[in-house]
Amino acid sequence: MTPSSPVSSPAASRGLFISFEGIDGAGKSSHIQGLHDAFLAAGRRVVSTREPGGTPLAEKLRALFLQEPMDALTEALLVFAGRRDHLQQVIEPALARGDVVLCDRFTDATFAYQGAGRGFDLQVLSVLEHMVQARPELGEGALRQPDLTIWFDLPTEVAAERLAGARAPDRFEAEPQQFFARVAAGYAERALAQPGRFARIDSHQPKPAVWQAVRQAVEARGWLSASREEG
Numbered sequence: 001m002t003p004s005s006p007v008s009s010p011a012a013s014r015g016l017f018i019s020f021e022g023i024d025g026a027g028k029s030s031h032i033q034g035l036h037d038a039f040l041a042a043g044r045r046v047v048s049t050r051e052p053g054g055t056p057l058a059e060k061l062r063a064l065f066l067q068e069p070m071d072a073l074t075e076a077l078l079v080f081a082g083r084r085d086h087l088q089q090v091i092e093p094a095l096a097r098g099d100v101v102l103c104d105r106f107t108d109a110t111f112a113y114q115g116a117g118r119g120f121d122l123q124v125l126s127v128l129e130h131m132v133q134a135r136p137e138l139g140e141g142a143l144r145q146p147d148l149t150i151w152f153d154l155p156t157e158v159a160a161e162r163l164a165g166a167r168a169p170d171r172f173e174a175e176p177q178q179f180f181a182r183v184a185a186g187y188a189e190r191a192l193a194q195p196g197r198f199a200r201i202d203s204h205q206p207k208p209a210v211w212q213a214v215r216q217a218v219e220a221r222g223w224l225s226a227s228r229e230e231g
């Protein structure tokens, strides 16, 4: 099997859904590409995608979301509308094919940014989450959630230093550090509530050390071995 060839039989592996989270500037981007390459080398088909975005419609919503002033409910409605389209057009079909889906942010970001960051009602977010991510075929209340969420955790002041001058700030990146402190606390709360799904990565380290930690989080689950069946 060549490094980039797909698995020979869909039965040999099930789809895997991995999301990447953290405050702006936490350093997720380059490691998503690294993991993409590592899964290809292990013989998996990989779809790398992002939220907000991931489909033509959701990318249009992303542009509005990042640039236009709006209140927190509008933010939540836009991001969940895009998520619905993304799940239907990209994520669910890829998982059904047995692909690995690497998603730069998912619903934890909504709870962290709109919930903890903006102070928006978490119960309303939960209602939207249940509408958008419902999997009725698995029973009442079943939701599509990532199999693993890789959470890049680092102090807000370090993230701010990394972002300074790196790129023109969007509507969120222009927020003050107190906003990101609330977002970071939101992620910590989500990770505490669902420890099996979250892998916390200490991102206040040089890139190679962060990459080792990311790789280990995935290897520890047996997901990077070429011939192994997923459990």
Ligand SMILES: Nc1ncnc2c1ncn2[C@@H]1O[C@H](COP(=O)(O)OP(=O)(O)O)[C@@H](O)[C@H]1O
Binding pocket: 022, 023, 024, 025, 026, 027, 028, 029, 030, 162, 163, 166, 203, 205, 206, 207, 208, 210
């Ligand atoms: N471990 C690291 N140490 C120092 N700088 C980093 C590290 N990881 C990323 N960076 C830099 O920080 C900035 C933000 O990284 P990026 O991957 O774009 O963050 P994110 O996608 O989480 O917003 C970039 O300029 C990047 O080169």
Ligand SMILES: Cc1cn([C@H]2C[C@H](O)[C@@H](COP(=O)(O)OP(=O)(O)O)O2)c(=O)[nH]c1=O
Binding pocket: 024, 025, 050, 051, 052, 079, 104, 105, 106, 107, 109, 110, 111, 113, 114, 170, 172, 173
């Ligand atoms: C998915 C999502 C992102 N966001 C925010 C977080 C980021 O500030 C921004 C875009 O995320 P991201 O794609 O990580 O930005 P970049 O490519 O510039 O690093 O959207 C929310 O506020 N709620 C959400 O549900």
